[in-house]
Amino acid sequence: MDIAIITGASSGLGTEFARQIDRNERLDAIWGIARREDRLEEIGRELKHPFRAMRCDLTKKESFMQIDELLKKENPNVKILVNAAGFGKIGAWSDISLQDCEDMIDLNCKAAVKMTQLVLPYMEKGGRILEIVSTAGFQSFPYLNVYASTKAFLYRYSRALRVELFGRGIHVTAVCPYWVKDTEFIGVSKQTNNSRYICHFPLASRKKNVVAGALFAAKVGLPVATPGIVCTLHRIAAKFIPNEIMMGLWALLRRI
Numbered sequence: 607m608d609i610a611i612i613t614g615a616s617s618g619l620g621t622e623f624a625r626q627i628d629r630n631e632r633l634d635a636i637w638g639i640a641r642r643e644d645r646l647e648e649i650g651r652e653l654k655h656p657f658r659a660m661r662c663d664l665t666k667k668e669s670f671m672q673i674d675e676l677l678k679k680e681n682p683n684v685k686i687l688v689n690a691a692g693f694g695k696i697g698a699w700s701d702i703s704l705q706d707c708e709d710m711i712d713l714n715c716k717a718a719v720k721m722t723q724l725v726l727p728y729m730e731k732g733g734r735i736l737e738i739v740s741t742a743g744f745q746s747f748p749y750l751n752v753y754a755s756t757k758a759f760l761y762r763y764s765r766a767l768r769v770e771l772f773g774r775g776i777h778v779t780a781v782c783p784y785w786v787k788d789t790e791f792i793g794v795s796k797q798t799n800n801s802r803y804i805c806h807f808p809l810a811s812r813k814k815n816v817v818a819g820a821l822f823a824a825k826v827g828l829p830v831a832t833p834g835i836v837c838t839l840h841r842i843a844a845k846f847i848p849n850e851i852m853m854g855l856w857a858l859l860r861r862i
């Protein structure tokens with residue numbers, strides 16, 4: 607049984623991945639993972655592939671036991687894994703609760719690694735893993751500190767894993783979009799004691815383009831996908847400009 611597994615499938619980029627994979631791939635099923643089961647089921651009804659809605663909170667240990675058991679029972683060939691579940695919070699260190707800090711690390715880092723580790727034994731040559739990182743992973747970001755740090759972790763993890771998997775013919779792509787305006791991410795990121803450090807999100811991209819670019823990059827085996835002009839320029843700039851100067855530029859940009 608050939609399948610795709612998408613975490614964070616209940617909204618935003620995850621839903622769009624489900625839609626585009628549904629349209630462009632030949633699989634036996636798509637599995638979608640998130641906490642909101644009703645939303646997953648709604649999306650499942652839209653797709654032509656059979657869709658398995660899995661209600662899991664990926665910050666909880668039990669969820670991975672549940673996923674592990676299902677993988678053992680079904681023994682699928684996972685053609686595509688998309689780790690899109692993730693969230694960020696805007697604010698100074700004192701504006702963000704300890705729980706949110708912990709959950710960002712648990713979801714953006716630990717859950718992505720655990721999903722990848724659990725799924726890899728079920729992947730064959732030609733398999734694709736898309737870790738949804740962010741352009742935030744390219745440098746340090748005051749007032750988006752913990753989030754950006756989780757993405758820096760995922761970026762490094764993804765790139766090294768790709769090299770480890772060369773021999774098995776499995777591609778790993780770190781997908782690094784700039785702000786995406788038509789998902790729930792920005793709304794969730796503002797739910798802190800003070801999110802006014804970032805007021806506007808100029809030149810934000812759209813999920814359709816981001817996902818199409820990411821799937822293309824994964825198909826041709828690119829290590830990093832920067833779907834859009836801003837994230838591409840950011841990637842280049844962060845390579846050559848010292849982190850302190852990049853943070854200075856960020857201090858200007860976030861006030862625009």
Ligand SMILES: NC(=O)c1ccc[n+]([C@@H]2O[C@H](COP(=O)([O-])OP(=O)(O)OC[C@H]3O[C@@H](n4cnc5c(N)ncnc54)[C@H](OP(=O)(O)O)[C@@H]3O)[C@@H](O)[C@H]2O)c1
Pocket residue numbers: 613614615616617618619620639640641642643645662663664665689690691692693694713738739740741782783784785786787789790791792794
């Ligand atoms: N939008 C942007 O500006 C942007 C830019 C760069 C990178 N990204 C990255 O793109 C990824 C997708 O974000 P998005 O823009 O699509 O945001 P979104 O619309 O808020 O989607 C986030 C997804 O994560 C799931 N999720 C959240 N907490 C979870 C948990 N504890 N367990 C399981 N699933 C959980 C949510 O589902 P439930 O609430 O149903 O659990 C939802 O499906 C994230 O990793 C984000 O960091 C986003």
